[in-house]
Amino acid sequence: MSNVSPVKRFHSQCINCLLNKHLGKADLAKDDDTRLEYMQGLFKILSEASQHEAPPEVIDKITRLQKKLLGFEENFENEKKYFNTLMLAKENLMQGTVDSADDRLHTALNFAMLGNYIDFGAMDSVSEDKLDQLLATAKDLKFDNSEYDTFKCDLSKAHRLIYLTDNCGEIVADKIFIKTILQEFPQISAEVIVKGNPVLNDATLEDALQIDLNSVVKVSHNSSGMAGTVLGDISDQALKKLDSADIIIAKGQANFETLRHCGKNIYYIFMCKCKLFADRFNLPKFSGMLLNDLRM
Numbered sequence: 035m036s037n038v039s040p041v042k043r044f045h046s047q048c049i050n051c052l053l054n055k056h057l058g059k060a061d062l063a064k065d066d067d068t069r070l071e072y073m074q075g076l077f078k079i080l081s082e083a084s085q086h087e088a089p090p091e092v093i094d095k096i097t098r099l100q101k102k103l104l105g106f107e108e109n110f111e112n113e114k115k116y117f118n119t120l121m122l123a124k125e126n127l128m129q130g131t132v133d134s135a136d137d138r139l140h141t142a143l144n145f146a147m148l149g150n151y152i153d154f155g156a157m158d159s160v161s162e163d164k165l166d167q168l169l170a171t172a173k174d175l176k177f178d179n180s181e182y183d184t185f186k187c188d189l190s191k192a193h194r195l196i197y198l199t200d201n202c203g204e205i206v207a208d209k210i211f212i213k214t215i216l217q218e219f220p221q222i223s224a225e226v227i228v229k230g231n232p233v234l235n236d237a238t239l240e241d242a243l244q245i246d247l248n249s250v251v252k253v254s255h256n257s258s259g260m261a262g263t264v265l266g267d268i269s270d271q272a273l274k275k276l277d278s279a280d281i282i283i284a285k286g287q288a289n290f291e292t293l294r295h296c297g298k299n300i301y302y303i304f305m306c307k308c309k310l311f312a313d314r315f316n317l318p319k320f321s322g323m324l325l326n327d328l329r330m
Contacts, residue, residue, distance in 0.1 A: 040086045041086070041294065041295050042085045042086065043085065043086055043087060043088040043089070043291055043292075043294070044083050044084065044085050044086070044087050044088070044089060044092060045085075045310055047308075047309060047310040048089050048092070048310065049080050049083075051308065051310075052080060052089070052092065052093065052096065053076075053080065056076060056096050056100070057073065057076060059072070059100060059104060059106060060072050060073050060076075062100075062104045062105075062106050063103065063104055068103055068104070071103055072099065072100070072103045072104060075099045075103065076096060076099065079092060079095045079096055079099065080092070088262060088264070088288075088291040088292040089288075089291055090260055090261035090262040090264065090288050090291060090292055091260065091264060091292070093155075093261065094259075094260050094261075097233075108234065109232075110154055110202075110232075110234060110235040111232075113154060113202070113235055114202035114203075114235050114237075114241055115202075115244065117152050117160070117201075117202050117203030117235070118202050118203055118205070118206065118241055118244045118245050119244075120162070120203060121149070121152075121203040121204070121205075121206035121207065121245070122206055122245055124169065124206070125206055125209075125210065128145050128169070128172070128206075128207065128210055129210055131145075131172060131173060132145070132210060132214060135173060138214055138217075138218065139186065139214055139215065139218055140182065141172055141173055142210050142211040142213075142214035142215075143182075143211055143303065143324070144171075144172040144173070144175040144322070145169065145172050145207040145210055145211065146204070146207045146208050146210070146211035146285070146303060147175065147177075147303050147304070147305060147322040147323075147324070148168045148169055148171070148172060148175065148207070148305070148322065149169075149201075149203065149204035149205075149206070149207035149208070150200060150201065150204055150285060150286055150287075150303070150304050150305045150307075151164065151165055151168055151204075151305055151307070151320065152165065152201045152202065152203040152204050152235070153200070153201050153234075153235070153286070153287075153307055154201075154234055154235045155234040155235070155236075155261060155288070156287060156307040156308050157307055157308075168320065175322055177322050177323065177324045178324055178325075181324050181325065181326060181329070182324060184326065184329075185301055185324065185326070188280070188281050188299065188301075189215065189218070189219045189222065189281065190219060191280070192219070192221075192222055192280035192281045193221060193222060193223060193280055194222070194223055194278060194279045194280045194281075195215070195222050195223070195224040195225070195279060195280065195281050195282070195283065196224075196225055196226075196227060196275055196276055196279040196281075196282045196283075197212060197224060197225070197226045197227070197251070197282075197283045197285075198226075198227050198263055198282065198283065198284040198285060198289055199226060199227070199228050199229075199236075199237045199242075199285055200236060200237065200285035200286030200288065200289065200304075201234075201235050201236060201237060201285075201286065202235045202236070202237055202241050203235075204237070204285065204286075205228075205237045205241060205242065205245055205247060206245050208226070208247075208285065209245060209246075209247050209250055212224060212226065212250055212251050213250050213251075216250070216251070224251050224252070225251065225252045225253070225254060225275065226242065226247060226251050226252065226253045226254070227253075227254055227255065227256050227272055227275065228241070228242055228253060228254075228255050228256070229255060229256060229258060229259065230255040230256050230257035230258050230259060230268075230269070231257075231258065231259030232259065233259050233260060233261050234261055236261060236288075238255065239253065239255050254271075254272070254275075255272075256268040256269060256272040257269035257271075257272065258272075261288040261292075262286070262288030262289050262290075262291055262292030262293070263276075263284065263288075263289050263292050263293055264292050265292075265293070265296065276298065277298075279298075279299075280299065281299050281301065282298055282299060282300040282301070283300075283301050283303060284300050284301070284302050284303070285303055285304065286304050287304050287305075287306075287307060287308070287311060289302065289304075290302045290304055290325070293327065294327065294330070295327065295330070296327060297327065297328070298327055298328075299326070299327070299328055300326065300327040301324065301325070301326055301327075302323065302324070302325045302326075302327070303322075303323070303324055304322075304323050305320050305321065305322055305323070306318075306319060306320065306321045306323060307319065307320065
């Protein structure tokens with residue numbers, strides 16, 4: 035079974051962020067005893083979190099605590115359908131921009147990267163105006179050109195591509211990116227893996243069907259309801275697909291947090307949406323990133 039190396043994944047800023055997001059949910063308790071038990075449970079989870087645990091693993095424990103004591107489960111079903119529909123309305127415009135670009139692959143990648151803004155886990159809210167502003171920069175977005183050149187080279191030699199999605203809405207841009215990859219590199223056999231169960235606003239099979247992703251590429255799920263891709267939590271079938279891939283594209287911060295330094299040829303594509311990531315890469319918030327696991 036594949037392993038992820040024991041690097042530091044959980045930071046002090048993660049504790050501050052998770053407290054801000056989840057401490058207030060104590061108000062959902064039916065009485066003060068339950069409220070106290072929840073708060074103590076939350077503090078216990080955070081205080082005992084190993085620095086080698088990725089934030090999505092810690093969040094999963096908090097989610098289970100909320101369900102047990104508060105009867106509470108976050109539901110982003112309406113938001114997911116809304117942003118899928120919103121991005122579908124922009125699909126033809128994005129596709130036209132890609133088709134008219136000097137470097138179609140680069141522009142399609144830019145759209146996929148900018149779509150990562152649609153994240154109700156990393157942010158308190160998602161602004162449609164901000165999304166439009168970001169998407170308008172797709173033709174001019176810059177990132178590490180040397181990594182992009184290596185990415186293209188790897189694609190030219192690859193036969194098996196696995197694409198790990200992140201959020202709703204964003205997967206419309208992923209759809210355009212994948213279509214472009216398959217047009218530019220027709221020797222590639224690709225498969226998209228979405229979440230097996232709902233978590234935050236992450237894409238599932240239901241979202242993939244809503245945007246007709248299966249008309250472009252084979253789509254399967256990883257049997258997991260945890261953000262990112264925790265190798266010990268996904269199905270054996272999904273794990274085998276990752277192990278057999280020549281190249282893996284992993285979208286979003288959570289995939290970076292959970293898979294980082296796993297030793298696979300993974301290209302991480304995401305936006306720096308929290309202070310920890312902006313500080314880590316010494317870049318402004320909402321900067322786009324293209325990183326390879328083997329060269330970090």
